[in-house]
Amino acid sequence: MNSCNSIHASIWTINSKPSNTGIAGKMDEDIPCDPEDVAEDIDSICLRTLARGDDSLFPNLVERWQGRLINFFYRSTQNRNDAEDLAQETFVDLYKAAARYNDNGTFNAFIFTLARRRLIDSYRKYARRPLDFVDPTDSFIQRQSEPADRSLEIEDAFQHALTTLPENQRSAILLLKQQELSYDEIAESLNTSLSSVKTWIHRARTHLRQKLQDLT
């Protein structure tokens, strides 16, 4: 683990008010800190700076989050174009909502709250189940370019199994296993209780195991 002090100089070149928690709270001591906490604080700082009217840090935030958001949406829609469109719309929502961000919740929960809202809006807009998002040319093109192998078969089966999950279970297990959010953050993003999150994740995992047990 790295010391937070070495990170302090690079972060506090940003014109932002230090908070009592996170990096600022560790300034005076040479205390090792988790890189995940550092990343979380950087995102919070970027958003608070944006809320004050300075969007100079926003491109860095986009660079850090574009892959995660696109893959989150891809696992839900199975369509690259839709995944990128939804990711772009989420970034725009984030830009507009910067002033509403407060330190009571985490940045992870905040951004995935916006992301899930976009996802549900897209389901309503098209009024169809996620399975209908499947673009058969995506996997076809991939199969054309790569030799067929077992991993591809498992990937396809996994993707299909995900799309057959109810939306809440799929979102919950993606946020836990793909995005590595905590249970509390997932509950906040999905606007539900902790017990519901745990139930959904358990059911999702059971479903996936049933679908994939013949392949592994």
Add this chain to the structure above:
Amino acid sequence: MKTKNSSDPLDHEIDKLFASQPLRPSDGFSERVLAATSKVSVEQESLRKVYLWRWLTLPVAALLVVSFTINYLASTKTAESATSTLTSIELQEIFIFEEGLVGLTQVQDEDFNNNQLLKVLNLLNQETKS
């Protein structure tokens, strides 16, 4: 928060599949995002200007109304003062007339006593009958 590492190979495989990120952002994705957000920024700025104009026009409009009202009241007062001048002249005339009437009432009774008056009325009556 990560779940405990499971010894089950199926769980391990599922975890590996979750961790994989099959897609990379397409070329120009971040540029498209920044273009969209800068457009939002421009829209927000123009909305702020509209709100600012609304806040300015409100007091300006109020100022105009007040100034018109004051002007109107001032002109009305001038007209009223002109009216009172004429009225005072008329009042003077009325006073003069009243004084004249009072003078008439001070005519002596010997000039117009009741007996004489009755005689005159009697004569007039006889003349009309004849």
